[in-house]
Structure formats: structure tokens, C-alpha cells
Amino acid sequence: MPTGKVKWYDAEKGFGFISGDDGEDVFLHANALPEGESTIKGGTRVDYGVVEGRRGAQALSVTIIDAPPSVAKNLRQRDRKPADEMVGIVEDVIKLLDNVSNGLRRGRYPERAQGAQLAQVLRRVADDLEG
Incomplete structure (x- = not known):
């Protein structure tokens, strides 16, 4: 080929x-x-x-x-947050996910806007962790 x-x-x-x-x-x-x-x-x-x-x-x-290297990803890597700053962010995400989990146990999904916002936060945190 x-x-x-x-x-x-x-x-x-x-x-x-x-x-x-x-x-x-x-x-x-x-x-x-x-x-x-x-x-x-x-x-x-x-x-x-x-x-x-x-x-x-x-x-x-x-x-x-x-695939060609992503310019946006390379820019994000340079702006990577320090590890001590990420600790607080990850702990906050855990609290958010714990609240969602409690709601799901009661049979309630988060409202669509809340779910979209949570997904956006998770993607951003994942990007920061992946660096």
C-alpha cells in the first residue's frame, strides 16, 4: 500500500x-x-x-x-498546573463525583446542564493530568 x-x-x-x-x-x-x-x-x-x-x-x-502533533495540546503542556495545585482540584472533583454518586443511588441523574458542566470539568482535569 x-x-x-x-x-x-x-x-x-x-x-x-x-x-x-x-x-x-x-x-x-x-x-x-x-x-x-x-x-x-x-x-x-x-x-x-x-x-x-x-x-x-x-x-x-x-x-x-x-497524526500530526497537536499545537493546542503542546500549549496546554506548557501551562500545566503545579502538582500541589492539582491536589486541591482532584479533591474537589472527588467531592463532585461523590455528590453525583449519591444522587444516582437515589435514582436521580444530574440535570442535563449539570451533567454537561461536570463532563467539561472532568475533561479539563484529565487534560491537566495527562499533560
């Missing part, structure tokens, strides 16, 4: 191009993306099959080999 990097991809239009390691550009349609993926970032290393379409080479069965 040929390999290359995604040159660009427009999720709204549903297509883009792969720049093959052999130097040839290959059309990339949304249908060729891996199952569950609706978009792909430029710079992502992929392998793919090729079929000759009406307008030239077209990628089939794209598999992601290596």
Missing part, C-alpha cells in the same frame, strides 16, 4: 488531497476516511489504496499511521 501525508482536507466539501511519498498527489474523498472519522488534519501520515477514477488517482481505504 502506498503511504503519504494529507496535503489538505476540507470537511465541509468532503474532500482533499494526499501527497504520496512517491511525489504523486491523490484525490481523497470523505468516503475513503477510516470508519468513524469525518475529517482528517493536514500533515497526517496515512497509507491507502489507489484506484483510477474519472479524473485521476483516487485514495481508497485510508488508514492513519501517525
Whole structure:
């Protein structure tokens, strides 16, 4: 299977191009993306099959080999909180989860807005821990 990097991809239009390691550009349609993926970032290393379409080479069965590094994640790592600050945050999250757990024992889910807010807090804390 040929390999290359995604040159660009427009999720709204549903297509883009792969720049093959052999130097040839290959059309990339949304249908060729891996199952569950609706978009792909430029710079992502992929392998793919090729079929000759009406307008030239077209990628089939794209598999992601290596995603490009996330700039946002790298910025978050530099802003990572000190460990002693995280202790208090984790303890507060434990209290929040304990309250949710008590409500669930009584057969009550948190209100939708509270659940969404809690999920957002958990994601942020997970990001800080993962660093």
C-alpha cells in the first residue's frame, strides 16, 4: 500500500488531497476516511489504496499511521498546573463525583446542564493530568 501525508482536507466539501511519498498527489474523498472519522488534519501520515477514477488517482481505504502533533495540546503542556495545585482540584472533583454518586443511588441523574458542566470539568482535569 502506498503511504503519504494529507496535503489538505476540507470537511465541509468532503474532500482533499494526499501527497504520496512517491511525489504523486491523490484525490481523497470523505468516503475513503477510516470508519468513524469525518475529517482528517493536514500533515497526517496515512497509507491507502489507489484506484483510477474519472479524473485521476483516487485514495481508497485510508488508514492513519501517525497524526500530526497537536499545537493546542503542546500549549496546554506548557501551562500545566503545579502538582500541589492539582491536589486541591482532584479533591474537589472527588467531592463532585461523590455528590453525583449519591444522587444516582437515589435514582436521580444530574440535570442535563449539570451533567454537561461536570463532563467539561472532568475533561479539563484529565487534560491537566495527562499533560
